[in-house]
Amino acid sequence: MNQRDLFLRHVAQTSEAPLALEFVRAEGSYLWDAKGKRYIDLIGGISVCNVGHRHPAVVAAIKDQADRYLHTMVYGETVQTPQVGYARLLAEHLPPSLNCVYFTNSGTEAVEGAMKLAKRATGRTEIVGFLEAYHGSSQGALSLMGDEYWRNAFRPLLPGIHHLRHNDTRDLARIGSQTACVVLETIQGEAGVRAPDAAWMRALRERCDQVGALLVLDEIQCGFGRNGTLWAFEQYGIVPDILLLGKALGGGMPLGAFVADRSLMYELASKPVLGHITTFGGHPVSCAAGMAAMRALLAERMVEGVAERETWFRTALENLPGVRALRSRGLMIALEFDSFETNKQVIDRAIAAGVFTDWFLHSAQSMRIVPPLNISREDVQRACEILALCISS
Structure with a gap:
């Protein structure tokens, strides 16, 4: 029996459809699954990994x-x-x-x-x-x-x-x-x-x-x-x-x-x-x-770079077709669509393409973007390019 099946059998579940991704390594703004696939992490453990995963x-x-x-x-x-x-x-x-x-x-x-x-x-x-x-x-x-x-x-x-x-x-x-x-x-x-x-x-x-x-x-x-x-x-x-x-x-x-x-x-x-x-x-x-x-x-003066990174995300995402609203306060960002169903489709496509994100409990039509505060410009650009493709497809 593989790890995913054991997870579903023995670990108490919080929903009927968990993501069930098996991450085996994390570093900075990246996560790797058991197959070696790398993901840009836009969740950061839901605001946990402000200084990145496994800061030295x-x-x-x-x-x-x-x-x-x-x-x-x-x-x-x-x-x-x-x-x-x-x-x-x-x-x-x-x-x-x-x-x-x-x-x-x-x-x-x-x-x-x-x-x-x-x-x-x-x-x-x-x-x-x-x-x-x-x-x-x-x-x-x-x-x-x-x-x-x-x-x-x-x-x-x-x-x-x-x-x-x-x-x-x-x-x-x-x-x-x-x-x-x-x-x-x-x-x-x-x-x-x-x-x-x-x-x-x-x-x-x-x-x-x-x-x-x-x-x-x-x-x-x-x-x-x-x-x-x-x-x-x-x-x-x-x-x-x-x-x-x-x-x-x-x-x-x-x-x-x-x-x-x-x-x-x-x-x-x-x-x-x-x-x-x-x-x-x-x-x-x-x-x-x-x-x-x-x-x-x-x-490392990470807080001082938050406003600039917020601008990177806003510039790339807020005018995309299909995005109804983009709300942000620093690197706490909500990308709103017309429904949860649309949002979930985009999230699933993004994860499949190597960008890890999710939704909000009281705003299920909105995508959560809360990456590590020291995420690089290259990773922001790449993540936004992938999200744009996932939204338009």
């Missing part, structure tokens, strides 16, 4: 930490150098009020931790999310998801969660005295790259301040330079009370985090003690890998 510094950090120690004790009980070093590095590149990091295993777990922290700190029970939002698949994160199709089969979900319209000033009045927090993707990802107006973001920040609600910004997909600044919220002139990180945070290893001021985060340390706990969160190998990736991102 990341691989070296993983090997070095594996030679020192792996798991020692549940999170927060022992001093682990990779955790301390990475938390300090993050704090050095965030606003002063975002100075304390709680590492988790994933972005979804960061969402859960932030929801608990907001309830504990404010004593309130209501949480506000947004339509077409995506924050993960666990019960709490799923309750925040702003699309009934994805959450209806798993009811009952968490009570006290209200969904507002994204980028609609009229709805802000629904944030009130019982709101513990407002959870928002700084740039909506699965909605097909939807960026809010700067004035609306400032009004949201002001409304949270007026009623004493915490503002939680989810940068799990858009963080670490993907939108052209290190943090997407920098483009709006606001600072969240809690910042959610994941995906690129681990440099290809599993890692998430929620970040807040130490005085706020300390609410989880008592009443009850161990108010939030994880066994493997902030694993030393993941933290070592993530710290190496962030240092490479900064040292």
